[in-house]
Amino acid sequence: MNAPVLRLNLKGDISQVREAAGQVQEFLLCHRCSEQARADCELAMVEGCNNAIKHRPPGSPLQPVILEVTIEHGHVELRITDHGPGFNWPQKLELPAPERESGRGLYLIRRLMDSASYVRGPDRNVLVLRKKLAPK
Amino acid sequence: MKMEINGEALRVSSITQLGEANAKAFRDWVRGALKKGHRNIEVDLSQTTFVDSSGLGALIALQKTAVSRKGKLLLLNPQPAVRQIIQLTRLDNFFEIVNSE
Numbered sequence: 001m002n003a004p005v006l007r008l009n010l011k012g013d014i015s016q017v018r019e020a021a022g023q024v025q026e027f028l029l030c031h032r033c034s035e036q037a038r039a040d041c042e043l044a045m046v047e048g049c050n051n052a053i054k055h056r057p058p059g060s061p062l063q064p065v066i067l068e069v070t071i072e073h074g075h076v077e078l079r080i081t082d083h084g085p086g087f088n089w090p091q092k093l094e095l096p097a098p099e100r101e102s103g104r105g106l107y108l109i110r111r112l113m114d115s116a117s118y119v120r121g122p123d124r125n126v127l128v129l130r131k132k133l134a135p136k
Numbered sequence: 137m138k139m140e141i142n143g144e145a146l147r148v149s150s151i152t153q154l155g156e157a158n159a160k161a162f163r164d165w166v167r168g169a170l171k172k173g174h175r176n177i178e179v180d181l182s183q184t185t186f187v188d189s190s191g192l193g194a195l196i197a198l199q200k201t202a203v204s205r206k207g208k209l210l211l212l213n214p215q216p217a218v219r220q221i222i223q224l225t226r227l228d229n230f231f232e233i234v235n236s237e
Contacts, residue, residue: 017156050155108225
């Protein structure tokens with residue numbers, strides 16, 4: 001049996017990420033994910049997609065950010081693919097000083113999910129986030 | 137979103153989400169509404185179901201705005217999911233959070 005997959009192409013701006021978050025929530029709810037897992041995956045997915053869209057190079061042909069959500073072997077996997085220049089995933093994810101207004105997105109992703117891997121390639125970057133689903 | 141003035145405090149409520157799409161506009165809207173004599177900013181988070189790192193950034197910016205006016209920022213009644221994000225990012229000691237029944 002094929003694992004359930006939700007695939008979304010985000011072609012537009014940041015506001016589309018919130019719409020996608022609603023679809024991800026529904027998908028996870030249909031597959032009986034707990035409220036906590038849904039909330040954690042939603043925030044991690046939003047942070048990952050916001051990053052990918054914000055760092056899209058200006059004026060380049062609009063390539064969609066692709067979000068795939070898979071449920072398999074008791075895990076949720078979020079896979080976010082973009083075609084921007086990418087960034088170097090920090091070796092150590094630390095919180096900025098409390099008064100700093102930015103720089104918490106990757107830290108949150110890492111804390112909310114069980115694993116996070118980022119592969120920066122010549123024509124695409126892929127962020128893969130996984131979270132174990134607690135047995136109901 | 138709603139805004140009301142209560143003496144020295146400006147209170148904002150009916151916020152459903154505070155994320156990348158609206159965080160900067162929210163911050164600027166609140167800052168723009170502050171008049172001379174308003175020192176404190178109260179953000180009622182009781183109806184807020186989602187806050188991301190940009191939303192936290194807007195709240196941090198407003199905290200600094202309030203301090204610069206010799207006042208403070210109060211976060212009122214955040215829901216558990218929002219409280220969790222504040223705790224995960226260790227901002228629970230930075231923000232003044234008020235929970236009332």
